[in-house]
Amino acid sequence: MIRRSIVVGTGHYLPERVVENSWFEERLDTNDEWIRSRSGIERRHFAADGQTTSDLAIRAAKAALENAGLTADEIDGIVLATSTPDFTFPAVATMVQSGLGMTRGFAYDVQAVCAGFVFALANADAMLRAGMANRLLVIGAETFSRIMDWTDRSTCVLFGDGAGAVILEARDSAGTSDDRGILSSDLHSDGTYRDLLYVDGGVSTTGTAGQLRMQGNLVFRHAVEKLTKTAHAALDKAGLETSDVNWLVPHQANKRIISGTAQKMGLPMEKVVLTVADHGNTSAASIPLALSIANGENRFKPGDVLVTEAIGGGLSWGSVVLRW
Template sequence: MTLRSVVRGTGHYLPDRVVPNSWFEERLDTTDDWIRSRTGIERRHFAAEGQATSDMGLRAARAALDKAGLRPDDIDGIVLATSTPDHTFPASATMIQYGLGMTHGFAYDVQAVCAGFVFALANADAMIRAGMARRVLVIGSETFSRIMDWTDRGTCVLFGDGAGAVVLEGQDGAGTSDDRGILASDLNSDGQYRELLYVDGGVSTTGTAGQLRMQGNLVFRHAVEKLAKTAHVALDKAGLTPAQVDWLVPHQANARIITATAQKMGLPMDKVILTVADHGNTSAASIPLALSVADSQGRFAPGDVILTEAIGGGLSWGSVVLRW
């Protein structure tokens, strides 16, 4: 028997404020057509004043627990993927733990920018398989609207705020690719590309939060190549091929990257979950958001093979293959 980390429930939360592309037309030298044609984004959500990353993560966590039919007491730990925490410390995961009324287990943050949820998912899976936990809440939550340069039309139109969560539960499997749950993962980082996508602030450098900076064309080239490669590596580890993938749930960076990666893998777009038009790029929240939205729409069937992949600042990138 092999212990597998199975998705018991999903949940998500989006702030009430919806920001259409027309909002940027009024403030920048840009148009709705320009944004749509280059990114596929039509609207995004921004957190309200005073609404923190942990507030949204808590809402998504509660929704995932409800979907799983579980209570906070049933959870052994929380792993939160975020690059926009409430505070330098403590971890925003502990704020979510407190909000759930949990006084047991672990709670900590993982920071791998847009790839954060994939890293957090693999981390939680490893702890479950090692016997350190049976059930783990894995959350992605971001407030990227707080680190935008609103004069840079190449970046500020891309990002939105939101949160998504999954409940992972350890269940016995046969140790084959037919098992439910996480089958394989692949994680990578390479700091030589750190200046392609970063925030120009920090506690030990400027003492400020800073603003996001990105070399978009170079990020695009690296993204398509590295996402396709990590996906193939994870599928090989799982003993599967791209033809056996039922759903690709990618990081929702922009429609061009998603389409190019799917084409490079030979996957038709009707097998790709796309939420970027409505959410924008929500960084570490994008994959759990997309998973939860698709799950709520009944798009996943038991036994479906789901491939997730993401790339973010660092550069950091990776993928997780699971069976629903």
């Protein structure tokens, strides 16, 4: 018998402000067709003035708790992925902890940009399997609208704000690929590609938050290959084949990257959860957002095999295989 991390609840929150592609036409040399054809994005949500990453995360966490039928005092800890924290410190997770009324357990942030939720999920799984906790809240939350260069049409049209959350619970399992829960994870980083996707500011450099910079064509070249390889590696670790996969739940960065990865994996688009058109790239929030939306639509059936994968600044990339 071994301990497995089972998903027992999902939730998400999107800011009320919806920004259609037409909003950018009035401000930049771009148009709806250009944005859709290159990214698949039609609209995204932007946080309101004064609305912070922790505000979004708290709303998503409350939704996940309600979905699981749990209260905050039944959670042992929070692992939160973000690259857009409210403050340099404390961790956004501690503000979520306070916002939920939790006075026990632990809370900390993970920073791996768009791959952050995959890293946070693998981290939480390791703690649950090791017996360090029995039930964890794993959140991805971002306010990327705060770090956009609104004169750069190649980046500012791509990103949005939002938060998603899952609750993992440790349960004894047989230790086979037929178990429910997280079956494997595969994580990678390579700092030599730092300049492909980064923010040009920080505490020890400029003393400012900075703005996002990206060499999109080069990121695209790395994305499909690396995402396909990490997904296959995680499936191998789980003792599964691509033919066993019921759903691919990818980081929602770009429809072309998603379709290219699915094609290389031999998966039809009918098996891919797509939310990028309505939300844009919400970085670490995109996978838990997609999980929550698909779960709310009852698309996942008990026993379904899901593969989540993401790549982000660092470069950092990875995948998690789980059985619903």
